[in-house]
Amino acid sequence: MPLARLMKNCWKNFQMRLLVCAKKYGLRSKVPNVDTTADSVKEAERPLDMHELSTAFKVLRPLNRLILAVSGGADSLALMILCHEWLIENSLSLSLYVASVDHGLRPEAKDECALVAELAAQRGLPHATLTWRNNVSASNIQARARDARYQLLSDYAKSLGCRSIAVAHHRDDQAETFIMRLLRGSGVTGLGAMRVKQPVGDLTLVRPLLDIPKSRLLASLRARDLQWIEDPSNHSDAYMRVRMRKLLPQLAQEGGDASRLAATARRLQRADAALDGVASVFFLRHMRPEPGCALSMDPADFMSLEEEFRLRLLRMMLVHVAGPAYPPREEKLIAIDAALLAMRETKIFDKRTMGGCCFDWSDGRVWIYRELGRNPRTILMQNNDPTDWHGLYTIHRPEVDQQLEVKLRDLGADGRALLTEAGLRFPAKATMCGSIPSGLIEALPSIWWENRPQYVIDWPEVASYAGVRVEIEKKNTRSVPNRGPM
Incomplete structure (x- = not known):
C-alpha cells in the first residue's frame, strides 16, 4: 500500500478513536485562541458579592475607627457604600466616618460634598466637609491640592482619635501608577507602586479596593441604581495619569492588561521588602x-x-x-x-x-x-494638647502658667547663643564623637517662653537650669539600638 494512503487511513482511524473517547468520557477539545471577549465583558459587568467584599475589606477588621475619604466620584462612592454594607452584614463594631474635601478649585465641589453628606446620612454615617483655604493662582496647584487633601484628612483623623484613612484606589489606578513610574525610570521600590497599607506620619493610609477592577465598582453602583459625579479633570489629556489610562486598552491587546501590571507591582513589592530587610540589618549594626x-x-x-x-x-x-x-x-x-x-x-x-x-x-x-530650612517652624503650644513635631516626637506643653506664651521651635543659632551666654555648653557625653556639627544642635526641638529656650531635647542641662519638666514621646520611625550615650 502506498505510504500516502497508509497515512490517510491511520489518520481516519485516529480521528474515529478520538471521537469515541470524547463521547465516552465527556472530553472536550481545548481550542487555542478561543474568543473569550464575551465572558470577559460579562465578568466586568458583575457586581461584587459579599464573599469578594469580605476578602477586600479583611484588612479593616483589626480597626476600631476608620475615616472614608469620599469625593462623590464612582470609586470613593463605591468604597463608602460597599464598606457600609460589609460592616452591617458582618455586624462589626468598626466606627466609620466619612470626609469630603472641598479644594475650592471648582464651584461644583460644594454641591458634590453636600451630595456625599446626604448619602452618608441615609446610612447613618457621620460626614464632614473639609475646606482648603488656598491660593488658586499658585503654581503646581494639583500637587499642592493633593498634599492639602491628605493634611486635612490627617488633621480630621487626629481630632477623632482615628489612626486610619481608607481611600478608593483600585486595580486600574495601580496599573496606571506602575506605567507612570516605569516611564520615569523608577527602581524596585517605585515600581512596586501603591501598597494596601501605607504609613503616613502617625496614620495609616488603607487601600482595600486595590485588587478590584474599576469596572466591578461601577457595576456594583449600577446594581444599586446609584449615580456618581464625574470630575472633568479625569478626562483631560493635560494630566499624565489620564494619558496612561487611555493607553491601557492598547497594552491589554498585547497581554499587558491591568491585572498583569498590578501582579507585577505586587511581585516587585515582595522583592522590595526582601531588599529592605537586608538593608535594615546593616542600618541597625552601623548607624x-x-x-x-x-x-x-x-x-x-x-x-x-x-x-x-x-x-x-x-x-x-x-x-x-x-x-x-x-x-x-x-x-x-x-x-x-x-x-x-x-x-x-x-x-x-x-x-x-x-x-x-x-x-x-x-x-x-x-x-x-x-535641616532647619529657610522658614523654621514655630508652634504655639496651647492648653495641654500634645504637639506633633515633624512626625518624630509628640511633645506636651509643660505645666507652667497658662498665661505664658509657650512656643515649640528649632533651637536655632539665636537660642544656642542665649544658652552659651548663660554658661551652658552642649554636653560631650551626648555623643561618642569628639565634635558635633553646629547645625545639628541648632535643629534640636526646643520650648521657649519669655524670649528664651527653657527646654531642649537631648540637652538635659537646659531643663535642669530652668527647672522644667516636659513629657515627650519619641516616635518609632525606625528602631535603632542605642550604641552610646544619647
Missing part, C-alpha cells in the same frame, strides 16, 4: 543614633555595600531623621551616594541637603541631621 533623631556613620562601612543597598540606606536615614514623608526621586539619592563615594579619592565631603536633611562631615564621620 549610630545621635541627639535629636540624628544619625552618624563611618563612610567606609557605607562604601562597602552595593549601590542598591546604599540607596536604600539613604532612604532609611531620611525617614529616621526628617520623619515619614514621600521619598525623594532616585536621581537625588544617586547624587548624594556619588558624593559619599568620591570621598575615597578626595577625602573631602561638602555639606549637602536632601529630603529635609543635612549630610555633613565631622570628626571622621558622616552626620545626617534635620
Whole structure:
C-alpha cells in the first residue's frame, strides 16, 4: 500500500478513536485562541458579592475607627457604600466616618460634598466637609491640592482619635501608577507602586479596593441604581495619569492588561521588602543614633555595600531623621551616594541637603541631621494638647502658667547663643564623637517662653537650669539600638 494512503487511513482511524473517547468520557477539545471577549465583558459587568467584599475589606477588621475619604466620584462612592454594607452584614463594631474635601478649585465641589453628606446620612454615617483655604493662582496647584487633601484628612483623623484613612484606589489606578513610574525610570521600590497599607506620619493610609477592577465598582453602583459625579479633570489629556489610562486598552491587546501590571507591582513589592530587610540589618549594626533623631556613620562601612543597598540606606536615614514623608526621586539619592563615594579619592565631603536633611562631615564621620530650612517652624503650644513635631516626637506643653506664651521651635543659632551666654555648653557625653556639627544642635526641638529656650531635647542641662519638666514621646520611625550615650 502506498505510504500516502497508509497515512490517510491511520489518520481516519485516529480521528474515529478520538471521537469515541470524547463521547465516552465527556472530553472536550481545548481550542487555542478561543474568543473569550464575551465572558470577559460579562465578568466586568458583575457586581461584587459579599464573599469578594469580605476578602477586600479583611484588612479593616483589626480597626476600631476608620475615616472614608469620599469625593462623590464612582470609586470613593463605591468604597463608602460597599464598606457600609460589609460592616452591617458582618455586624462589626468598626466606627466609620466619612470626609469630603472641598479644594475650592471648582464651584461644583460644594454641591458634590453636600451630595456625599446626604448619602452618608441615609446610612447613618457621620460626614464632614473639609475646606482648603488656598491660593488658586499658585503654581503646581494639583500637587499642592493633593498634599492639602491628605493634611486635612490627617488633621480630621487626629481630632477623632482615628489612626486610619481608607481611600478608593483600585486595580486600574495601580496599573496606571506602575506605567507612570516605569516611564520615569523608577527602581524596585517605585515600581512596586501603591501598597494596601501605607504609613503616613502617625496614620495609616488603607487601600482595600486595590485588587478590584474599576469596572466591578461601577457595576456594583449600577446594581444599586446609584449615580456618581464625574470630575472633568479625569478626562483631560493635560494630566499624565489620564494619558496612561487611555493607553491601557492598547497594552491589554498585547497581554499587558491591568491585572498583569498590578501582579507585577505586587511581585516587585515582595522583592522590595526582601531588599529592605537586608538593608535594615546593616542600618541597625552601623548607624549610630545621635541627639535629636540624628544619625552618624563611618563612610567606609557605607562604601562597602552595593549601590542598591546604599540607596536604600539613604532612604532609611531620611525617614529616621526628617520623619515619614514621600521619598525623594532616585536621581537625588544617586547624587548624594556619588558624593559619599568620591570621598575615597578626595577625602573631602561638602555639606549637602536632601529630603529635609543635612549630610555633613565631622570628626571622621558622616552626620545626617534635620535641616532647619529657610522658614523654621514655630508652634504655639496651647492648653495641654500634645504637639506633633515633624512626625518624630509628640511633645506636651509643660505645666507652667497658662498665661505664658509657650512656643515649640528649632533651637536655632539665636537660642544656642542665649544658652552659651548663660554658661551652658552642649554636653560631650551626648555623643561618642569628639565634635558635633553646629547645625545639628541648632535643629534640636526646643520650648521657649519669655524670649528664651527653657527646654531642649537631648540637652538635659537646659531643663535642669530652668527647672522644667516636659513629657515627650519619641516616635518609632525606625528602631535603632542605642550604641552610646544619647
